Amino acid sequence: MNIIVKKPRVPLLIKLIIIAIPLFIFGYLITVNFIIDQEFNYFYDIGGEEDTAKPYLTPVERMSEIYNNSSENYRNVNYDLVYVNPPIQKGSEYADIQMRVIPPINLSFLLGARISQEWNYTWNELNLSHAPSGQWVVVGKKIQLYETYSINDKLSMAIHIPKFSSANGDKFSIDWINITVYKPGVFS
Amino acid sequence: MKNIFKGNIALTVNHLFQVLLVTYLVLLLAEELWAGVVSNYLNLNYMLALVIILGILDVFSEPQIKKQKKATKKDYLFIIILAIAGFLIIKLKTSSLGWLSWAISIIAGVLIALLSILVLEDNDNEVE
Numbered sequence: 001m002n003i004i005v006k007k008p009r010v011p012l013l014i015k016l017i018i019i020a021i022p023l024f025i026f027g028y029l030i031t032v033n034f035i036i037d038q039e040f041n042y043f044y045d046i047g048g049e050e051d052t053a054k055p056y057l058t059p060v061e062r063m064s065e066i067y068n069n070s071s072e073n074y075r076n077v078n079y080d081l082v083y084v085n086p087p088i089q090k091g092s093e094y095a096d097i098q099m100r101v102i103p104p105i106n107l108s109f110l111l112g113a114r115i116s117q118e119w120n121y122t123w124n125e126l127n128l129s130h131a132p133s134g135q136w137v138v139v140g141k142k143i144q145l146y147e148t149y150s151i152n153d154k155l156s157m158a159i160h161i162p163k164f165s166s167a168n169g170d171k172f173s174i175d176w177i178n179i180t181v182y183k184p185g186v187f188s
Numbered sequence: 189m190k191n192i193f194k195g196n197i198a199l200t201v202n203h204l205f206q207v208l209l210v211t212y213l214v215l216l217l218a219e220e221l222w223a224g225v226v227s228n229y230l231n232l233n234y235m236l237a238l239v240i241i242l243g244i245l246d247v248f249s250e251p252q253i254k255k256q257k258k259a260t261k262k263d264y265l266f267i268i269i270l271a272i273a274g275f276l277i278i279k280l281k282t283s284s285l286g287w288l289s290w291a292i293s294i295i296a297g298v299l300i301a302l303l304s305i306l307v308l309e310d311n312d313n314e315v316e
Binding site: 009010011014015018019021022025028029032033040087089090152153 | 196199200203204207208210211214215218222223224225226228229230
């Protein structure tokens with residue numbers, strides 16, 4: 001008498017479905033990383049909940065404490081040169097930076113992006129000629145990212161106001177910073 | 189220990205667990221090598237939870253009887269490929285250490301090869 005023992009086997013359809021899972025994941029990651037255009041948005045609410053726990057703008061000693069009024073929470077810049085470090089994906093083309101600020105009167109205001117291991121930045125001046133003095137305005141600038149230098153995929157961006165001195169009565173307040181990083185796909 | 193799953197279902201759970209575990213490890217490696225390439229789009233922790241659940245279910249499933257096979261040239265070739273891959277990954281991650289990076293990666297590559305051969309030949313002895 002022959003005894004036939006049936007070996008258990010995974011049905012072909014289920015096998016195909018199981019193999020399709022990693023293929024789908026890898027396909028998705030290749031598509032979003034290399035093929036299609038991507039936009040990453042980082043919103044830094046200065047004076048907000050997260051900024052209270054861990055300030056976005058550093059060094060902390062160069063910033064004031066948080067001021068609250070009815071419509072906004074914000075901080076003042078006390079000393080020149082403060083930094084923010086947004087994450088930048090490899091292959092990103094440019095960052096569109098928008099800031100809601102009370103700009104300093106009669107002083108130029110520069111945004112910098114780090115370009116080397118040493119302390120070295122490219123500076124972009126923001127045009128404040130139409131900004132009403134002492135009032136909140138939204139200012140913005142596009143910064144090219146090809147030549148920039150990132151540490152752990154974070155770019156050091158500097159806010160620089162030459163000749164700024166809070167002791168002389170200069171005032172510079174920041175309510176929020178919105179950074180949109182654009183990363184083109186291979187077909188762009 | 190009582191088996192929850194038997195037969196085809198046990199095999200399916202085992203197969204799914206293996207495939208997802210390898211996928212998770214490859215994604216983790218990719219994230220380590222190129223930070224953000226995975227974590228910007230996928231939360232690997234969800235996948236880890238799924239792999240752990242499937243691993244637990246696999247432990248409580250009917251075990252598969254596997255025939256021991258003798259080691260072939262293919263197995264040795266696979267070990268060499270793994271050792272080279274291990275060497276390259278460690279070299280890449282420690283490149284800032286200079287000559288020490290070469291020493292660490294070579295030792296790691298040799299260790300991977302020797303330990304794999306040891307496990308392989310140990311299995312061979314059991315077959316004999």
